[in-house]
Amino acid sequence: MSVKKVTSLGDPSASGPAAPEAYRAAVIGTGFMGRVHSHAVRASGGEVVGVAGSSSAKAEQFRAANGIARAHADALELIHRPDVDVVHVCTPNHLHAPLSLAALSAGKHVVCEKPLATDAETAQSLTRAAHEADRVAVVPFVYRFHPMAREARAQVAAGSIGRVGLAHGGYLQDWLLYPEEDNWRVDPEVGGPTRAFGDIGSHWCDMLEFVTGDRISSVSAQTSRFNDSRGENGGRPVTTEDLVTFQFATVGGVVGSAVISQVSPGRKNQLVLEVSGTEGSLRFDQERPETLWAGGRGRTGIISRDDPALSSDATRLVNLPVGHPQGYQDCFNALVSDTGAAIAGEEPEGLPVFADGLRAAVLAESVLASARERRWVDVPAVDASAAAPVAGSPGVDGA
Numbered sequence: 001m002s003v004k005k006v007t008s009l010g011d012p013s014a015s016g017p018a019a020p021e022a023y024r025a026a027v028i029g030t031g032f033m034g035r036v037h038s039h040a041v042r043a044s045g046g047e048v049v050g051v052a053g054s055s056s057a058k059a060e061q062f063r064a065a066n067g068i069a070r071a072h073a074d075a076l077e078l079i080h081r082p083d084v085d086v087v088h089v090c091t092p093n094h095l096h097a098p099l100s101l102a103a104l105s106a107g108k109h110v111v112c113e114k115p116l117a118t119d120a121e122t123a124q125s126l127t128r129a130a131h132e133a134d135r136v137a138v139v140p141f142v143y144r145f146h147p148m149a150r151e152a153r154a155q156v157a158a159g160s161i162g163r164v165g166l167a168h169g170g171y172l173q174d175w176l177l178y179p180e181e182d183n184w185r186v187d188p189e190v191g192g193p194t195r196a197f198g199d200i201g202s203h204w205c206d207m208l209e210f211v212t213g214d215r216i217s218s219v220s221a222q223t224s225r226f227n228d229s230r231g232e233n234g235g236r237p238v239t240t241e242d243l244v245t246f247q248f249a250t251v252g253g254v255v256g257s258a259v260i261s262q263v264s265p266g267r268k269n270q271l272v273l274e275v276s277g278t279e280g281s282l283r284f285d286q287e288r289p290e291t292l293w294a295g296g297r298g299r300t301g302i303i304s305r306d307d308p309a310l311s312s313d314a315t316r317l318v319n320l321p322v323g324h325p326q327g328y329q330d331c332f333n334a335l336v337s338d339t340g341a342a343i344a345g346e347e348p349e350g351l352p353v354f355a356d357g358l359r360a361a362v363l364a365e366s367v368l369a370s371a372r373e374r375r376w377v378d379v380p381a382v383d384a385s386a387a388a389p390v391a392g393s394p395g396v397d398g399a
């Protein structure tokens with residue numbers, strides 16, 4: 001079930017990835033992610049056998065619009081169906097942990113949207129539960145599946161830019177610019193105690209750590225808000241952040257900074273990561289994902305995804321001829337395809353798993369602690385084998 005490379009429009013494999021042996025999915029949540037996950041399951045040769053939403057009416061509407069066999073009023077009933085192999089959790093954040101746990105307890109594989117949980121302790125017990133159940137348990141840090149993000153990672157690993165010393169960038173959106181704009185993410189009971197960082201800053205940190213193979217070891221963060229209330233008629237008070245800025249140091253000696261915002265006018269979904277080493281720089285922009293900027297003192301240029309020297313890991317994610325842009329949905333298709341490969345016993349490169357969701361939760365708590373207490377905070381390491389942040393909760397003065 002690996003993603004097939006397509007080299008020309010006439011290539012017979014242009015119809016997409018090979019069919020999996022069995023990938024019968026339940027999708028819970030009928031919004032943006034419910035749609036994207038459903039398409040991805042089908043594009044990878046799987047089947048969505050049932051959907052559940054916040055009400056029977058929503059589930060039925062989604063079922064009819066997306067040609068799914070059955071709609072369920074009760075997500076637990078759907079999870080326990082014997083013909084479900086994988087549960088895709090695409091609900092608001094506070095439901096991720098209970099639904100994922102229910103799925104693991106029922107012996108199902110899980111693809112749970114980020115954040116895996118709204119606190120690190122719960123993310124840790126979920127990671128442990130997935131390990132003990134011996135199920136494939138994935139968190140869609142999906143930008144990893146852009147071929148040029150893989151290329152950046154491969155080049156850093158190969159030493160093409162020398163010893164990495166600096167990384168910077170940000171993740172900017174504007175969809176929550178105005179005080180009238182509201183969403184379940186704003187409510188900490190539903191979205192969790194961090195909004196901008198938990199929602200999109202987590203993606204940026206995952207990309208940084210994925211591309212460099214390094215780990216953030218300490219952070220100094222500040223949070224801020226444009227709007228202290230949100231919604232119609234004066235709205236409700238807001239406690240979560242509209243934006244975060246932070247600087248960091250890594251285990252490997254890299255320093256850097258990032259700006260995370262959901263209120264930057266004109267910025268829609270701009271995740272930019274620039275990494276500089278002693279020999280060169282690489283810059284990835286997820287709104288221009290077909291290319292990678294490669295900077296150097298002697299030569300600076302653009303690498304495109306038909307570059308003959310592209311790494312094998314980038315090449316395997318190329319599924320359309322260059323000039324026919326690949327994008328966000330293709331990343332999800334590849335993520336589901338690799339989830340299927342993992343279920344079949346393969347070890348696909350770079351599949352983001354629950355331990356990565358736990359890592360994001362630990363980083364989020366470190367960022368919030370730093371901002372609240374106005375100091376550098378050491379970020380506990382996460383034991384990749386399953387589960388425990390190594391050095392206890394964030395708290396020691398660092399850097």
Ligand SMILES: NC(=O)c1ccc[n+]([C@@H]2O[C@H](COP(=O)([O-])OP(=O)(O)OC[C@H]3O[C@@H](n4cnc5c(N)ncnc54)[C@H](O)[C@@H]3O)[C@@H](O)[C@H]2O)c1
Pocket residue numbers: 028029030031032033034052053054055058075090091092093095113114115140141142199
């Ligand atoms: N990985 C990514 O790139 C990415 C992108 C966007 C969102 N997300 C994550 O996906 C999740 C969903 O976000 P979204 O943008 O699709 O939100 P959304 O608001 O568009 O959709 C959420 C859906 O959940 C449904 N829902 C609410 N309560 C429910 C319940 N009790 N049972 C079943 N369904 C219920 C709602 O009816 C709605 O259809 C969030 O956790 C978000 O962080 C991830």
